[in-house]
Amino acid sequence: MQRTPTVLLALGLVALLVASCQPEAEIAPETVPGSILPSNFPAPVYGLDQNPPTKAGFELGRALFYDPRLSRDGTISCGSCHQQFAAFSHAGHTLSHGIDGRLGTRNAPALQNLRWQRNFLWDGGSVHIETMPVAPLTNAVEMDETMANVVRKLNADASYAERFAGVFGTTPIDSYQLLKALAQFTAALTSANSRYDHYVRHESGGTLNSAELRGLAVLTQKCTPCHGTDLFTDNSYRNNGLDRTFAADSGRAHITQLATDRGTFKVPSLRNVARTAPYMHDGRFQTLEEVLNHYASGVQPSPTLDPLLNAAGSRGIALGSQDKDDLLAFLQTLTDEQFLTDKRLSEKP
Numbered sequence: 001m002q003r004t005p006t007v008l009l010a011l012g013l014v015a016l017l018v019a020s021c022q023p024e025a026e027i028a029p030e031t032v033p034g035s036i037l038p039s040n041f042p043a044p045v046y047g048l049d050q051n052p053p054t055k056a057g058f059e060l061g062r063a064l065f066y067d068p069r070l071s072r073d074g075t076i077s078c079g080s081c082h083q084q085f086a087a088f089s090h091a092g093h094t095l096s097h098g099i100d101g102r103l104g105t106r107n108a109p110a111l112q113n114l115r116w117q118r119n120f121l122w123d124g125g126s127v128h129i130e131t132m133p134v135a136p137l138t139n140a141v142e143m144d145e146t147m148a149n150v151v152r153k154l155n156a157d158a159s160y161a162e163r164f165a166g167v168f169g170t171t172p173i174d175s176y177q178l179l180k181a182l183a184q185f186t187a188a189l190t191s192a193n194s195r196y197d198h199y200v201r202h203e204s205g206g207t208l209n210s211a212e213l214r215g216l217a218v219l220t221q222k223c224t225p226c227h228g229t230d231l232f233t234d235n236s237y238r239n240n241g242l243d244r245t246f247a248a249d250s251g252r253a254h255i256t257q258l259a260t261d262r263g264t265f266k267v268p269s270l271r272n273v274a275r276t277a278p279y280m281h282d283g284r285f286q287t288l289e290e291v292l293n294h295y296a297s298g299v300q301p302s303p304t305l306d307p308l309l310n311a312a313g314s315r316g317i318a319l320g321s322q323d324k325d326d327l328l329a330f331l332q333t334l335t336d337e338q339f340l341t342d343k344r345l346s347e348k349p
Helices: 005-019 055-065 134-138 147-155 158-168 175-186 195-200 210-222 288-298 321-332 337-341
Strands: none
Touching: 055 158, 055 175, 134 147, 147 158, 147 175, 158 175, 210 321, 288 321
């Protein structure tokens, strides 16, 4: 279902007027971020019916996302390492600082379009959007808390107790409610209003210049299926030739214990990629130019190297200087300023 920006604006104004006269639960879904699915996206994995968006539920999830009390010592929130202006990645941080300044081994991935993912994290260690927060909440180098203690702290807060009761209708707060509420917010992190989106949906403001169109052609020819569909990821796990051995991080094999998964990591989306540096699971590349140079001439051989990067005995992707320039031009069209600046998604809307 696709609506033009003019129609959406009109609907939003009507919804705001109606909202002033209605109880919160009756507010039209158009007022809840992420409640309208982009017409150029495939069907979501986490459908709207699985956790129907409500204004109260979304706002509760947002409060939890930005609340540092969810960490052991009250210093780290989800939003500490997932910043909106960087597509909910950690801007400029190769590795994020968790509790007591501790460092992990991986770069904080962008949080966007999670509704379309079947599993999460660089190694797929979480298999549902509602259980995904358990990993950072309980990880010793991230938030270093227990689910039981988080729930205890929430129940001790009269404001949270009232808000949870309003959303779920039962007391006391439990971990199921906590994770459901967080998913109300994280599922709403939908990025689908870049200049590319306007172009593909034939909307106003969707003009691409000749270099950008050439870059799109290069991406389609040489970077798919890994970065396919309008999600710009196939959500698969691949070894993209960063290393010859994987002693430091075995990737998905850490979860599956399969030798065939050694050195494979989840393919990240290219959406907002110009704002999510540094790149790769360990943040080793600071610029997109470095990323393209890697694929053109830096791919390392290993037993699990993706076949698409090892075709006919030639490692990597054939990218000339013009190809790189055009790709860089196109990747800029995937920046979604509306998503990066939407006050409804910020800590203090």
